[in-house]
Amino acid sequence: MNAAPLLAVEGLTKYFGRAPHLVRAVEDVSFDITPGEVLGLVGESGSGKSTIGRLVLRLIDSTAGAIRFEGQDVTKFPERHLKLLRRNAQMIFQDPYASLNPRLRVREIVGEALDAHRLASGTRRVQRIGELLETVGLQAAHMSRFPHEFSGGQRQRIGIARALAVEPKLIVADEPVSALDVSVQAQVINLLQDLRQRFGLAMLFISHDLDVVELMCDRIAVLYLGRVMEIGSSEDVSKRPRHPYTRALLAASPKADPDAPKIRRMLTGDIPSPMAPPSGCVFRTRCPAATEECSRNVPKLRSAGGGHRFACHYDLAYDEEPAAA
Template sequence: MSALPLLAVEGLTKHFGRAPHPVRAVEDVSFHVAPGEVLGLVGESGSGKSTIGRLVLRLIHPTSGTIRFEGEDISRRPERQLKALRRNAQMVFQDPYASLNPRLRVRDIIGEALDAHRLASGSRRTERIAELLETVGLPAAHMSRFPHEFSGGQRQRIGIARALAVEPKLIIADEPVSALDVSVQAQVINLMQDLRQRFGLAMLFISHDLDVVELMCDRIAVLYLGRIMEIGSAKDVASRPRHPYTRALLAASPKADPDAPKIRRMLTGDIPSPMAPPSGCVFRTRCPIATEECARNVPKLRSAEGDHQFACLYDMANDERPAAA
């Protein structure tokens, strides 16, 4: 892989509304994605995952922080200068039906991207659309159909074909399988893994399901209330989690150990309002091991083995306790 990250995010923050009570959707988030790498963003609804995806594509403007794509700072670049980014970074959406224009045939849904970037016209345009459909496992003859004539999984394949049309370097997949049946989920995940290998695609894979993220991704960033709680290789985060929130997500998965201690398996209560996040550690109001120290200090990301980092006064993997106040 290249030494230069394809995508580098530093101190990314997004607040909606105005002081004194803005919605703190994303707070001081930093990560990178190397060429050909898949980074998973995982967390409950309201954790800021989708907002980060929209910020990276500059569909919304950051409040502060920097977003660099291939080394170029795009954080404040005006809309008219974002065409190159939009070709190199594409999004696959959660709801495949809502993201496809119901009035257009498949040939025009996929062809719009080719037209916008002047990549193909005439007979070559038709050939390219046929190639893209076959790449995602659909017959070329289906290009004359409308979205309502397809199943959910087929519509998601069309959305993926549309994203691939401009030959991007990065795909932002925002909950791409959560609206699909379980059996279809596996098919779409397998397709995305195959496409990643075939085209050397990097991905920012957004999901609330840690099992899916572990299967799909090289590294995982666990988000809670707009902050990164833990980040590291998929293997390390899933097999040796350091943060209690990561442990709670793992415990909620279908493959969780039923004999694990109850306090480690249960995550009670609702995620707090991003308009009034808790003092100190934002997870402390739902954390089974929180102390008074957790209310006083905002834990910074600290390093474990390799590039594994976590933001907690405890190290859950080593039963470590916070230092005395």
């Protein structure tokens, strides 16, 4: 029996601005995350990944669609009720330098959530902050320091400790290692994996790096210009990709699996502007096999079996190469 979703996103849409300068950042995105599961959102810059992360936590409001956390549609929550969502869902930000207030000591940064939700005070508050720092690989004595006294990797650990302070059920990790040195990235990824197992955390893990997502996630959703191109298990998406965009991302990976299926034509050009997305399939302007059908109709997600779905008009086996139009 499948577990009920902790998070269920249905038809999520977000537009910024007004016509004729309307930016279509996210368009009709749907996915779910069960308790303890990690779903990866992957795609190029401008694909809408970070916007989705902020929508999920109601840091920004959606244009349309539903975001259900434990069955409750949080898009309908009034501002005064969002405290309940923030207790159960927290974010780890991309930039460990910008996400910490440089004027506050670590005990104040980590302790803010404890104070806001009245989870600990006095001696117990200090003890709890020390425990959180040790949980993420720092020392309790570090709580008296300021952020500038730490390295980038250590600052990200402070951000993780802050997110863990309220004992959330869901973590939205927005490119949590992209601003770190390569040597430090693996340490933070290992820490997140350990915390996931230790606390049974569910995660929405956002990254542009398919290798990191494959390592970290149970399932992967591939985004392009605000739409889901492919979604399925990490194994299916990385080893049996059905969408040409997923194949191109895999082929461009610096750690590409030599045994994985290859796309003969690499991507050219840049992702189109969300102010003027292509008609039909938004990927068609860069797809090596686009046809007239692709310019006329938006492809719907179709099943490849086992929960693996992809949005393409043509159903090619993963070891087939699409023919040129």
